Amino acid sequence: MRQVARASAALSALLWIFVPAIAAAQDAKAVIDGALKAMGAENLNAIVYSGEAAYGNFGQSRTISFGLSSTSIRSYTRVIDFTKPALRETGIAVPVAGPRTPPPTGPAAAPRPFELTAPVGEGWPAQMEIWVTPWGFLKGALANNATVRSRKVEGVTYQVVTWSPAQKAPSGQPYRVIGYINPQQIVERVETWVEHPVLGTTTQVGLPFELSATPASIRTAPPLLGEHSEEILAAAGYSAREIAALHGDGVI
DSSP: OHHHHHHHHHHHHHHHHHHHHHHHHHHHHHHHHHHHHHTTOTTOOEEEEEEEEEEEOOOOOTTOOSOOOEEEEEEEEEEEETTTTEEEEEEEEEEEOOTTSOOOOGGGGSOEEEEEEEOTTOOHHHHHHHHTSHHHHHHHHHHTTOEEEEEEETTEEEEEEEEOOSOBOTTSOBOOEEEEEOTTSOEEEEEEEEEETTTEEEEEEOOSSOOSSSOOOOOSOOOOTTTTHHHHHHHTTOOHHHHHHHHHTTOO
């Protein structure tokens, strides 16, 4: 009799563990389905958008006060296929003169094909750019056993959905993608994590919107303070002596 009682108690405990987990998964699916419907993305498999773009060099400086060199991308197009998943950006790159450099001449001034891809099987720093889009986040959540919980942020109650992709961090730990869905069932914010060479795994906030004239992309972890200052200054036309002087004066 005691063995039967113990078995019954163990089975009851097991059921209590599984039932909430199944309910949580069902709740997450309902939230995700509602957001996909509200955003018109129920049958969405890919997105394509185009316009004029530019890739600029930027960094950190205590007293930066000049423009930075950039490359204009004409006929820019970005295609994201959520079914593969893969991303491809194309266009025509046209070098733009920096504030302290003369206009490029000769072969350096010629427009050239521009292409940037995140193919199937690419590492997380490239693939995450697909999944931190509002539509990609929902597609990934639907396919990866997402969970959901409520959280109030600045007086607004969000449904916070979390899921993990197949890729693993170098440490072997799974990545996480977290999205905030507002009361109107719109994805307002997406965040994930990416490795940093000094700080380890760091939070990376996704882009909740796309700008037609200046489409943004996330390719690496945030740079350290001043990590690329010398490269950027050299590209802007500063000589090695001028850069050394800026170091000496504590400007960079």
